[in-house]
Amino acid sequence: TYNVRGAGGGRAQRNFFIYFSPNDSYVVERFDFGRGPNAILFGNGGLGGVSTVTTKQARFGNNFTEVAQTFGSWNNSRTTLDVNRALNDRLAVRTAAVYTDTDGWRDKQFEKVRAAFLTTTFKLSLKTTLRAEGEYGESKRNQTFTNLSDQLSGWDGKTTFTGRADTLPSNSNALGVTRRSTGYQVINPFSGAD
Numbered sequence: 001t002y003n004v005r006g007a008g009g010g011r012a013q014r015n016f017f018i019y020f021s022p023n024d025s026y027v028v029e030r031f032d033f034g035r036g037p038n039a040i041l042f043g044n045g046g047l048g049g050v051s052t053v054t055t056k057q058a059r060f061g062n063n064f065t066e067v068a069q070t071f072g073s074w075n076n077s078r079t080t081l082d083v084n085r086a087l088n089d090r091l092a093v094r095t096a097a098v099y100t101d102t103d104g105w106r107d108k109q110f111e112k113v114r115a116a117f118l119t120t121t122f123k124l125s126l127k128t129t130l131r132a133e134g135e136y137g138e139s140k141r142n143q144t145f146t147n148l149s150d151q152l153s154g155w156d157g158k159t160t161f162t163g164r165a166d167t168l169p170s171n172s173n174a175l176g177v178t179r180r181s182t183g184y185q186v187i188n189p190f191s192g193a194d
Helices: none
Strands: 028-035 049-055 064-072 076-086 091-103 110-125 128-142
Touching: none
Parallel strands: none
Antiparallel strands: 028 049, 064 076, 076 091, 091 110, 110 128
């Protein structure tokens, strides 16, 4: 979300239609950001403007194939494919695909994305084209919580116990030790709870 001159922008859009699914850059050809209430003349707008992604289009007269592979920290691997073919001077087809497999810096965090996109452009006349597109994808993610809450005491760094301490020493505050009698919590870093 964003604000322009104190007014909230519209919802995320794709080709100027509200789009609730996640957008991935493998299918994006252009990102538009229009500010103000007259950002668009039709469709879904917002007082602060709209932001929309424009998906890839099948192009005439330009056949190409692009394959990209990236690697990064935490076992990050991402492969993208983009293929455009002009079948004749009136029909073109373009497809794109992505495969992402990455871990995160937190334990048990991961993200896996598999998606494919297909679009076609048919030239009806010199100034009129008909476009159709479709996409299928799966996204699996485990976004672990980051709750860095702790209770800290000033332990003296020396005092330890070899067994259960049913009673505390009289100078427990000075030693920095304490005892929970009932209902204590055990940390589970994957639960998301404190």
